[in-house]
Amino acid sequence: MFEGVPLTWFLIVATIMFFIGIYGFLVRRNLITILMSLELILISVCINFVAFNKLLYPQHLEGMFFTVFIIAVAAAEASVAIAIIINIYRRLVDIDVEKMKEMKY
């Protein structure tokens, strides 16, 4: 399907996605958006794994498997995180990270 697409292109896409994720993680104040940025970072790493595996070591499958693991773990992590966020919302009626200072100092 991707015959002839060079490795660099995959890496460029993954890097762009990674930094978009980092940017979102750093500047957004909304917890849900932060979570989404985190997913972007994870997925960009997954792309790297798959691309290296496919184009450099086609006879191996470790990269593929690792990606599947990451996706599964990310799903679990997302569900826990969303549960926490819902709880926070119920309590504070807000999901702005800067306002989460109940237990500070």
Added chain:
Amino acid sequence: MINFTYTVWIILIPLIFFILIGFFGHKFKPVVSGIFGTTGLFISWILSCITAYQYFFVVPKVEETYQTIIGYNTVWLQLTEKLHIDLGVLLDPISVMMLIVVTTVSFMVHLYSIGYMQGEKGYHRFFSELSLFSFSMLGLVVATNIFQMYIFWELVGVSSYLLIGFYYERDTAVAASKKAFIVTRFADLGFLIGILILSFTTGTFDFITLTDPKGPALMQGGSIVFLGLSTMTWSMILVFMGGMGKSAMFPLHIWLPDAMEGPTPVSALIHAATMVVAGVYLVARMFPIYVISAPVALDVVMYVGAFSSIFAAIIACTQFDIKRVLAYSTLSQIGMMMFALGVSGYGGHEGLGFMASMWHLFTHAFFKALLFLGAGAIIHAVHSNYTYDMGGLRKHLPITHITFLIACLTIAGIPPLSGFFSKDEILAAGHHKSMLLYIVEMIVSGLTAFYMFRLYYLIFWGKTQHYHHTPHEAPKVMTIPLIFLALGAVFTGFIPFSEFISTDLKPFESHLELGIAIPAVLVGLIGIAIATILYRKETTIPETISKSLGGFYQAAYHKFYIDEVYLFITKKIIFNYISHPVAWFDRHIVDGTMNGISWVTNQVSDRIKGFQSGQLQQYAWVFVAGALALALAFIYLWTF
């Protein structure tokens, strides 16, 4: 050879009864604990009598000398190979004699207290503390080494503190118990330092090694000199300081009159017959050291004893609280015992003073306990301590009257009562040593006769009081000890004491010296005669005399202002010039440094705590920026 291991039970039985009564006494009727404690002391008393009989009459003497026997010994603290602290039972003539004195008086006082303390709150507490005291005192007299003595010495102090403060709801009793404890503790500081110096120079705690006149201990320590006196002398003076505190010698006597706040049986047992003579016993126990390697310390003992005896006798003439008169009389008599020790030499007839001191200790225990118990019966009857609430009591309290009279005659030294013999020996010993002090002691015995009979007439004769309710004689349980002790006071003078007690454990002959006995009796009779003239009937002569004496009488009445001097020294000088600056230093310099450090830490952390905002995004920013900076730095380094 007889096995003396059973002697350890003389000491342990009161301890067991202390624990039993202390923990379980409140579960039974009060009188049960009284009977229990008395039974315990009765067993101890029987055992002591058996011990004395076996020691003096059954154990064979070697070369006409009594043997020192270790009845029981156990190593308690092994410090080093050579230095260890033992607990045990040492039997020699003076410790066996003290066993008899302590158990007899303690048994009598227990018996008496069953009646006297009837209906008091804390009845079982009283008896458990009394048993604790008996245990500690017995442990003290049989100590095999100076450290065991020190341990029991402190235990005696604690039980004395507890018993003086028995009526702890009264402020005066609390103050008196604290005073007694602090004053004796101050003295014990000297005792402890003395023990440390002594054991450091001689390398042993053991009494047998220490007091062996040919032993190695006495040879050492004489050579090292500090402030003009040898270390041995210094250590013995410091040890004597402990004895001064316990025996209430001037100037550490201030606690004893106040200690009369305790129940009267306690005054009889602790503050007259047994505990206060512990100081005399201490000096007697270490006597060979005093006489051979620290004669200067022995002179100190002599002067302190002589001064205390006359000082206290003068005060006793002016007091109106009967227990205080007896307290000062105790001081005076103990002063005489100390004086007798101080004038004594070593060996044979030279050691007459030593024997006289022990003899007087023995007889004094009987007649002074009798006086106190009699005073207790009087207080019991009229509910007052003051002579001006008494008078004409001889009709109401016949048994108390007779026994009190016997005790007064005994202390005044009228033959053939026991006080005459022992006092005569003291005066004889004093006469050999120093004429001046002999005269002083002569005056003391005259004063003793005077103030005792002043007391006697004020209580039993004099004006006839109108009492709210007629005073009645004490119950049998209280009068039996009085009669028993009166018999002791009458007959203990006939014991040939020099056959049993001497400095070098060899019996020697001592005779009544008529040249001393006759003046002594005359002086006593003059004292009694003056008291009779002044107080037999109520007259105004005593008041006239006290007025004419003016300032001196006032000073004696106020106990020569010694208490005030102590208060001045502690409150005005020590508190103002030492305690306050020390407290200031502690609060401002020591605490200030620590507070400063914590203040600085607080301030700094307050300033920098903003860095740790808890905002994860902020941390991530810093982290990413750092990572980028590092990455750029590496790229730059790599490429160029």
